[in-house]
Amino acid sequence: MIFLEQLLPLLWLLPTLTSAQNNVGCSAACPPIGYENDSSHLCPGSPVEESAATRLHDICHPAVLSNAKLSFSRFKQPGHVTVIANYYTGCEAGRRESGVFAGIAQRIHDETLGKVNFVTSLKGGGNCAQWAGIYQSDALSMGLNNGKKPTTQPLTVSDTQYDLRDSFFTSPYPHPSYIILDENLVVTSKSVGPCCGYVSYYDCTDDVALGLDETLTKEIYAVYDRQIDALVAEEETTTTTTTTTAAASMAAVDTTTTTTSTTPATISNIFDQPSTGTCQSTTWSDWSQCSKTCGDGGIQFRYALNSELPVEKRPCPLTLPACPEQCVPEFGLSFEAKVIVSSGLDSPRDLAFHPTPGLHLGKRSEGRDFNPDEGEELWVVNGNSHDVTIVASLGTRAQQTISRKDRGYYHYMNNVTALSFNTVKGSGRNVDQDTFNYFAVCNDNLNDYLGSKEPNYFMGPTLYDTDTTSPNKMGKKNTVNRLGEDCSGDSADQCFFLHADMLHESPACIGITHDPEVLTAYGAVYWAFDTTGDNSGNGGQLVMFDFQQPHGPGSMDHSIASVRRYTEVKLFRDENVHAGMVVHPDKRRLFIVNPGKGSIVAVDVDTGRYSRTAREEYPIFSNRLPSFEYSIYECVDQEEVFVGGLKNPSGLALSLDGSRLFVAEREGRILAFEVETGALLQSIDLASYASIGGLTVSPETGNIYFVDMNTNQVVKVDTARFTDGQCTYQSVSNPGFQTALETAKAQVGSECAGVSLSLTRDYTCQVDGTIPNGTLFEQVHTDGYASDNPDVQSMAGMDAAAALLANRTDCEYDGDLNFDALLLGGYYCHVCLPRNDGSSCDAGGSCSNVQWEGFTCDNEFFINVDEFGILVASSHYFDKTYYSELELVAGVTYRFTVSTGAANPVLISAIPDYLPVLTIASRSIEPSDAVSNGPILLKTDSSTPNVLYLTSPGAAALKLTINGGADASAWSLLDPTTSSATSFFSATTTATLVCAALAWTLV
Secondary structure (H helix, E strand, C coil), X not given: CCCHHHCCCCHHHCCCCCCCCCCCCCCCCCCCCCCCCCCCCCCCCCECCHHHHHCCEEEEXXXXXXXXXXXXXXXXXXXXXXXXXXXXXXXXXXXXXXXXXXXXXXXXXXXXXXXXXEEEEECCCCCHHHHHHHHHHHHHHCCCHHHCCCCCCCEXXXXXXXXXXXXXXXXXXXXXXXXXXXXXXXXXXXXXXCCCCCCCCCCCCHHHHCHHHHHHHHHHHHHHHHHHHHHHHHHHCCCHHHHHHHHHHHHHHCCCCCCCCXXXXXXXXXXXXCCCCCCECCCCCCCCCCCECCCCCCEEEEECCECCCCEEEEECCCCCCCCXXXXXXXXXXXXXXXXXXXXXXXXXXXXXXXXXXXXXXXCEECCEECCCCXXXXXXXXXXXXXXXXXXXXXXXXXXXXXXECECCHXXXXXXXXXXXXXXXXXXXXXXXXXXXXXXXXXXXCCXXXXXXXXXXXXXXXXXXXXXXXXXXXXXXXXXECCCCCXXXXXXXXXXXXXXXXXXXXXXXXXXXXXXXXXCCCCCCXXXXXXXXCCCCCCCEEEEEEECCCCCCCCCCCCCCEEEEEEEEEEECCCCCCCCCEEEECCCCEXXXXXXXXXXXXEEECCCCEEEEECCCCCCCCCCCCCCEEEEXXXXXXXXXXXXXXXXXXXXXXXXXXXXXXXXXXXXXXXXXXXXXXXXXXXXXECCCCCCEEEEEECXXXXXXXXXXXXXXXXXXXXCHHHCCCCCCCCCCECHXXXXXXXXXXXXXXXXXXXXXXXXXXXXXXXXXXXXXCHHHHCCCCCCHHHCCCCCCCCCCCCHHHHHHHHHCCCCCCCCCCXXXXXXXXXXXXXXXXXXXXXXXXXXXXXXXXXCCCEEEECCEEEEEECXXXXXXXEECCCCEEECCEEEEEXXXXXXXXXXXXXXXXXXXXXXXXXXXXXXXXXXXXCCCCCECEEEEEEECCCCCECEEEEEECCEEEEEEEEECCECHHHCCECCHHHCCCCCCCCCCCCEEEEECCEEEEEC
């Protein structure tokens, strides 16, 4: 039995932690050490980018500015200084400084008559009034601001999307931290607060935190005084009169002790004030027209200028004609279910088009040629083989498939069930932050390591960067070989994905989709269907994962992320293993297949409010540090049944113009619904398919593609031969209803400050927004991934302790060894890991772990030509080079990775001469295709000749002795001209060598 304390890697695996300041990760170096080439870090001398300067942020404190907007560009004025602080609201050491900052802010703002403004952000939980009350009280208790409670400073903005932090304090810059901007919004100083490095709030005492006062005050006035002096000098060059006036004015401003003001002098000039209507009317408008022109008519609404209840709705009372089934272009008047892929798949669950074909494979990968300029590129996830099949040059003569997995697929791609790409191109994000072309997968598994370990529920979506060909991504190890070496470019090695991040709050996840928002700094927001979310055991929940600042390949740091549970969005699975999800980019609505209810749920993703931390109710999570937000959101706007009456719904997709929503019924039907009304437009039957999974729409043609799990096929709904221009449909949305709704929204928004009109909102829903208690950051897991040492989830300081795991053999299903600890300890090959000790060696091979890097296989050899022109084989596993003979064993598949160059092609033959075709015993034997850069896979058994040769023109053959193979001496050579013709096989296909009545293969 595994207890909660054992859910993460064992305590003894970790470095010893103390409550003293350990200085790990508290360097103020900018860019941070090791990130010198990362352009996303805003450092001294750098101007704030225009997009960050002009972006509007909601001010939530002081109350006089509630609902106003802050733009940093408003502070771009002569003589002004802006100071920004980076905190988290959780009860941790860094928060101790927030009170000091508030005291400094009010004092200096008043001393400079409003020319220095201070900004902090609300993130990590709580509401603005609570957060402001805490730092105001702390400032007062520490005697700051001459014993007066701060009231108008600092300005607190709601940073729920972490845009402020990610734009100014890009990870891994530590916290608490501060930036000072001059009058031109150029960074003059970036520093780390004195509480950095302390483990808990109480470890950083008042005395330590108060050290911020002197250092920050000095840095601020250095900028402020320089600017004021420059203003005075500029005035002096104009006129004597102006000089006298300016000097007097500046003298009044430039003081640190006597000039005070309780109200910012520039407050009305800097911020747009919200409207201040009473919004208490009880007078209702007339009922609107019905939302639909046919069928049930939809709904009607009426509205009032009332902040507590601005809208009511009711079903349409009219009797209207039935809505006729129409014709949508994706189905046409007739169609063909055209099989596009029929091999290489193993229980395909979902599929998606890569936004940039060729970006991942390039023109050559794993010794195979690809044609990135021809056709589209389709990615398919396979549940049984735990991998991704890439269909390159889709629908062209150059179409081919290649499958790729993660080396630790038993955790990162275990029963992978859904995938989704970030397809948002041209978002304006920083090139080193933008996650365009990334994809995330969803795993329908409780983290049981392919059934070899008792589930511990530490499972969730995995994020990957597919870019291996762009100049700034080459060498980044987004793909690696077995040994962990970069596999981008013209590599002959077998390549594996290396994950960019993973979060662990949705075990048994069956659906995932990317959010195409453009507000976060990285664009790494995904929505997932967590089937285990309801702790009562009654169904699942919607979960939002914002990877925020992906840790990148080679790291295990999960401390920078935001996970939010939407507990009111109830989701239910059935026997389906996939549930489609899609976010409408314009309407900002998330559509979710709810298989267990036979329906589609619609959620307005920009709604919902923080209610409380999730760490208490859901004690298994990725990281205990306060920079990792794990929250429960409530009061979300949703339609629990946007579409109902479906039979085993599975895949979901939007039309290219966003007006039609397609849903698959697992047992052979696809339906098209109108997005605006939810009305059924058309359906098609696909009786040949009884296990339809994911749906997707081609971004080039608009055609629908789907996977069928039982037949292992990708199928296209092809209307090309049947399109005659007569397929049209007419919206059933009532224009009068839409006009009335837009009018009502505009009037309520202008008359009622902070109130918006929504037809799906529960206006009686209230949340408290409680700030998390500090003890909740001490989750039940105090070890492994959950350690409060930020280096634990990186590669630092772990080798000596993790080496102790090498000899652990307590691999039982309910044993003490936690397999997550093996991954964290740098093990890809271990006796306890599933399927061939966890390795991806070819069949029959054994592995050897290379800690932190990867593994080697005893059945993999690297073939090259040395400086003397001799054909040689080398083995990483045996650390040996072979010049004349290799001894192999029948029953094993051997991989020969060839890197000899075009002048020295290599093939495997039954004789030591380089000949393309042999005939033996009147049966044709087809040697492997000649390979100069790529793999040859030799699958051996008892029928394989016991002597074969690796041959190359002009080089001595390398003899392959196969113990347990068939006696080759009994064979005789025949004249090739009298035998039947043989076919030649390229390195990209399977070649078969036939011996008598038995077969052995080159794969």
